[in-house]
Amino acid sequence: RKRLIDAPLASLQLLFSYGKKMQILALLLMLQTTPMLMGDVFQVFAKEQWGFQPKDFGQLIALFGVLGIVCNISLSPLVQRFGLRNFSLFAIASSMLFPITTLVTDTYRYVVVAAVLGLYGQAQKIGTSAAIAGLANDLAVPMGKLQGEKASLLALLKIIVPVIYSSRYLTGKR
Numbered sequence: 001r002k003r004l005i006d007a008p009l010a011s012l013q014l015l016f017s018y019g020k021k022m023q024i025l026a027l028l029l030m031l032q033t034t035p036m037l038m039g040d041v042f043q044v045f046a047k048e049q050w051g052f053q054p055k056d057f058g059q060l061i062a063l064f065g066v067l068g069i070v071c072n073i074s075l076s077p078l079v080q081r082f083g084l085r086n087f088s089l090f091a092i093a094s095s096m097l098f099p100i101t102t103l104v105t106d107t108y109r110y111v112v113v114a115a116v117l118g119l120y121g122q123a124q125k126i127g128t129s130a131a132i133a134g135l136a137n138d139l140a141v142p143m144g145k146l147q148g149e150k151a152s153l154l155a156l157l158k159i160i161v162p163v164i165y166s167s168r169y170l171t172g173k174r
Helices: 002-016 020-037 039-050 054-082 084-104 108-117 119-123 125-138 143-173
Strands: none
Touching (some): 002 020, 020 084, 020 125, 039 054, 039 143, 054 084, 084 119, 108 119, 125 143
């Protein structure tokens, strides 16, 4: 019975149980995850703005898949060369190219170029996740518990964020 009540609350442990530093890192992780959860709303946007058909959207998703593979292959040497902190800053800046381009242009080709140039945006959470794990280690939080709490937090975001995106999109359409 206690497990049933505590399970949904586990998503809030990172925010309230381990101090201010962990709270800041958890909030940063949430902010970095939020843009990645706009898939359905972006599909509607692409259909309305660019006239995408399902095949076109599938090709865009395939492009993101290829970019993800390239990112993963080149990730280790880049992190070693620049260090985790500098790479994280670079990845965060890289992640902004795609959405900003989507906002400032109606031309699909420019958006594709921004997606290619922003391929390291998918890796922006690496530094934050490493910092969370390091801090949890310093606080003697078991890694299994930490990973469960982090997974619960991200699962909660996967429910809430698409609802917020959808409502904001519909509000903007009016």
